Amino acid sequence: MIELICVDVDGTLVGSSGDVASEVWPAVERAREAGARLVICSGRPAFGLTRDLAERLDPQGWHVFQNGASIVHLPTGRSRSGHIPDDTVRMLVARARETGRILELYTDTQYAVDSTDDRARRHAGLLGVPFTPRPFGELRGAIVRAQWVVPLAEEAAVLVEPHDGLVLTPSTSPVMPDTAFISLTAPGLDKAGAVRVVADEYGIPLERVMMVGDGTNDLEAMRVVGFPVAMGNAAAEVRAAARHHVGHVDRGGLVEALQYAATL
Template sequence: MIALIGIDVDGTLIGSSGEVPGVIWQLAAEARAKGIHLALCSGRPAFGVAAEYARRLDDDGWHIFQNGASVVNLATHESRSTPLPEGSVRGLISHARETGHVLELYGDDDYAVESQAPWAKEHAELLGLPFKPRPYETLSPPWVRAQWLLSPEDARRVVAPPDLEMADSSSPLMPDVRFIGLTRHGVSKGVAMREIAAAYRVDMRDVMYIGDSGNDLSALRVVGHPIAMGNADPEVIAAAERTIGHVDEAGLADALKLAIGSR
């Protein structure tokens, strides 16, 4: 029986409309009523609209943000965070200032971006946050994640420092941008899903994960029921045991029905 479901956000929970279909919330409620834990598992931070999605899925449980760097229990407010190495952060900031590329730096409950480029403003709106560029130094440590907003061409040239983990993702709401998330080496959605399963005392064989992008691969590879969206990247589809419908056709509903039917 499926006892825990990890659910990605962009390209999985929400598509090009920017809205979660009503049928998804209905099936999420049915899954919880069956005793299934639902965990948001996003590259987004644990604030803004992502926190609202998490509460709507399960306001009494664990959720994964920042590609696994922040693991938060919404009921107890317990947070398990893994900070970035300070030297790597300084290097990223220097590179951003030299190149003019958009770099976002995140803590558990706040973030900073210096760029005033249109992508930076658009992403703040997508996150449901006010756009207020400010120096990176004004963000109090610990810093748990950095993120580049790049063109597909520039994203292919990024090489992560050896002490950082790199995850590539996308959003239907910003189709021309690749989001290159950087966390401390060893931090990933897959590691975080194992941590949540252990907290719930759920065997990984009874865990389902649904995603569409490269930052979902680590989670898909450790669960018993890896599911790819119909709009997923080719490598995600290859890593899944099943491919469901497109996000813009509420494909996530297919996976939720499978999980509910397993109980």
Template sequence: MTLGLVCIDVDGTLVGTGGVIPEVVWDAVSEARAAGIHLCLTTGRPAFGVAREYARRLDDSAWHIFQNGASIVNVSSLASRSEGLPSVALANLVNLARRTNRILEVYTDDAYAVERTDRAAVEHAALLGVPFVPRDLLSLDGKVVRAQWVVPLAMKDELLSEANEDLTVSPATSPVMPDALFVSLTKPGVSKASAVTAVAASYGVPLERVMMVGDAHNDVGAMGVVGHAVAMGNADADAREAARYHVGHVDAGGLAQALRLALTL
């Protein structure tokens, strides 16, 4: 039995410094697809903007995981298996954001809202590849699947120590915004790990024949449920410890190494 599915994080795994993806990565993507391996973007980013384009280039008829598992979207049909954020938890987060003047973003499968106009909010819209248009946090149509704090990296301990209504909390960073911390908040039990499990089941691929490639704390859960966990050379300590294999730095095409490793397993 060959490896059936490779799940790929974005920031620090697919995308490196300056938002660059080494061309050698796309060569390896073509090789993996030709071998019949399903590829699944598995990211904290939303299912729109540049992340959707990355997903289409990886596998344009496949299920992909966005928003740390809250959005599972087929980028061809736009069918969704997404999980909503509890309404009470959402209201509490919005109230806290307005009291503290922190940047909070609120997401559906295909849109997001942010009220603050701080530089980090503007920069994050550019990273996502969408226009920056501030709007009321409670103004979105459709099911809200995730909220996300965007704060200075120095606030990590403070933010992670807060009570979060039993939500799943997933901190992450990006080499494109190295001074920022992104803290994703999803429905209890919803994570990259739960979404990887669901996508693998939809393809009939046992988890022991799945690879997860990542670099950060929010990848560790998914790395723990698959048979082949791979950490990038730039990975944080948690991801390195969770990994079975280690490859090169994102800027050196470490993901291409991982994809070519998948062809040998």
């Protein structure tokens, strides 16, 4: 029996339109009625549109945000998140000034970006929050994650730059196909570790956990669960790591995955 279903957002729950297909929600309800807990497992932060999606999946549960750097219990606000050291944050801010790249800094509950570039504006819309550039120094609380937001053509160059003390995790969104989102977290903080934390909180063994995803940032989580499922639009390496394959996000793939969970 599948007791825990972890669901990526972009390319899995949210399609190229930027919305969740209407047929997904009845399938979610059926999975919950069958006894499964559902968990957001996303690179997105725990506010704006993504928090709304987490509330709809399970308003009383734990959810994974920011590629595993942010692990939040929605009803209480309890956090099991990690953080980036202050000197590393200062290094990133200095590099952003030197290169002119868009840098975003995140806590569990808010973020700051000081760029007025249209790409930063569009990303705020994707997150479902107002676009309000502000100095990084105004952000209060531990920085759990940073992120470069760059043209897709620049992704490879950024990934080979030295980022001492950080793990780089690239991802994309079908809503902004021209953009690479390169998540920066402290070592040991990833979706795999976060899924382990949530499963432990619920007392559910990993062999009874399903991870449904499409991007390379889902790979580690897919490798530690009993039932890794790849969307039809998934990257080749994600498909290779999966135990089961379903359709494209825009053609009911997640509904197929939830139905598959009910048969196990």
